[in-house]
Amino acid sequence: SIPLPSLRRLPRYLNILESFQIKGKHTVSATDIAEELDLKPIQIRKDMAFTGIVGKPKVGYDINELIKSIRSFIGWHENTSAILVGAGSLGTALMGYEGFLTRGLRIEAAFDTDTSKHGTLIYDTPVYPMRELSKVVQRKNVHLAVITVPVSAAQSVTDTLVESGIKGIWNFSPAEIQVPEQVVVKREDLSEGLAVLFVQMQEMKHS
Amino acid sequence: SIPLPSLRRLPRYLNILESFQIKGKHTVSATDIAEELDLKPIQIRKDMAFTGIVGKPKVGYDINELIKSIRSFIGWHENTSAILVGAGSLGTALMGYEGFLTRGLRIEAAFDTDTSKHGTLIYDTPVYPMRELSKVVQRKNVHLAVITVPVSAAQSVTDTLVESGIKGIWNFSPAEIQVPEQVVVKREDLSEGLAVLFVQMQEMKHS
Ligand SMILES: NC(=O)c1ccc[n+]([C@@H]2O[C@H](COP(=O)([O-])OP(=O)(O)OC[C@H]3O[C@@H](n4cnc5c(N)ncnc54)[C@H](O)[C@@H]3O)[C@@H](O)[C@H]2O)c1
Ligand SMILES: NC(=O)c1ccc[n+]([C@@H]2O[C@H](COP(=O)([O-])OP(=O)(O)OC[C@H]3O[C@@H](n4cnc5c(N)ncnc54)[C@H](O)[C@@H]3O)[C@@H](O)[C@H]2O)c1
Known part of the structure; x- marks a missing residue:
């Protein structure tokens, strides 16, 4: 490969x-x-x-x-459905990002514990309570989930996703989430890019 | 190093x-x-x-x-000031992210071409018109800039930043921006993470 x-x-x-x-x-x-x-x-x-x-x-x-x-x-030639958990500030920006549609990724539904968000649409994406997650994942045959919840909630959200049948998790929280072997996790940690930028700027200053 | x-x-x-x-x-x-x-x-x-x-x-x-x-x-033990250009949906999420403060990064000011944003505060960060950029960079002695503008604007924004004395650019747009040798660029392209996740999920499905 x-x-x-x-x-x-x-x-x-x-x-x-x-x-x-x-x-x-x-x-x-x-x-x-x-x-x-x-x-x-x-x-x-x-x-x-x-x-x-x-x-x-x-x-x-x-x-x-x-x-x-x-x-x-x-795999961007076909449509892939995803769900998103944590409809906060980063989650909202990701739901509004048109760049995902050109890569075939459609965020079909979002989930959050904040009841004031239930029943609303964020950039046309409906927000549901967490108890609806399993039903929506199975009904829409979704295999991919985006996590944009606080670090303290990341593992329990991961467990819920794995139980519902999710096979791939795009984790934007800095938590090191544990998953069973057949589930794929991709972390996005902005601190990595920030660290590289800081050190490269220091090296440039002293060269 | x-x-x-x-x-x-x-x-x-x-x-x-x-x-x-x-x-x-x-x-x-x-x-x-x-x-x-x-x-x-x-x-x-x-x-x-x-x-x-x-x-x-x-x-x-x-x-x-x-x-x-x-x-x-x-270099996260001390405070580093930054400016942000493109106070849109991703720029707003980044300005609200508390994780940057714990790494010593403070976004001091934002700049945008959208006049309706001028004079507003986004998560306590003031938004200025682009013509104020050079003055603010020099007055606050800023060396680092975050770019969250559309791909079509990225190079012209980069040129403005380099002229104003910026030494490091954190580029969230998918554009390949050109800079002089003594300026450092770090790209953040979510499509890279998405590609890795897609291919690893396909490999897992067939294994
Ligand atoms: N904002 C950014 O630019 C940014 C950048 C990098 C990383 N992150 C990471 O992304 C995550 C989200 O950040 P944010 O700035 O959007 O935070 P936020 O507080 O704006 O959003 C978090 C959302 O998750 C929801 N939530 C909390 N617990 C939950 C649970 N158990 N189940 C479902 N939903 C739950 C909250 O109601 C809220 O809507 C954090 O882990 C953060 O470290 C954010
Ligand atoms: N939203 C996301 O989740 C996301 C994810 C990955 C990458 N990106 C990239 O980040 C960038 C911003 O995306 P967005 O979703 O926030 O878009 P957006 O349209 O919400 O925000 C762009 C902002 O830039 C401003 N702008 C446009 N031209 C400008 C110029 N010449 N000078 C200064 N400001 C200018 C606009 O007024 C607007 O406020 C894009 O390049 C996009 O590809 C966004």
């Missing part, structure tokens, strides 16, 4: 390809992409090969075909 | 250490931390050594000392 660094580069390639498409280009070479990202062309060719597409010598890649190949490799 | 994967682990160690502190523990071993994160104790010891602290054989580390050492290594 594809190495993690290569997989992480694929969305960046998609952004570049889409911006070339807007400029009216139809073909692109590995070198064109490499220049935008400060990488070597061989790295681009290797990464693209994982998605099953190979460039034609002298011509390069057909941009439409490349976009289709990357999207289908990741 | 510290390798990137080690640097990225430091905020996770801080979260674990803070949760041990809340439970009333005073010392911790590399093994205690390793168990929480599914890592090997040798990896923990190596990472901690980069921050300048070494554990005592048989006793381990003093938790308070370890927290202090990691925070000061990253």
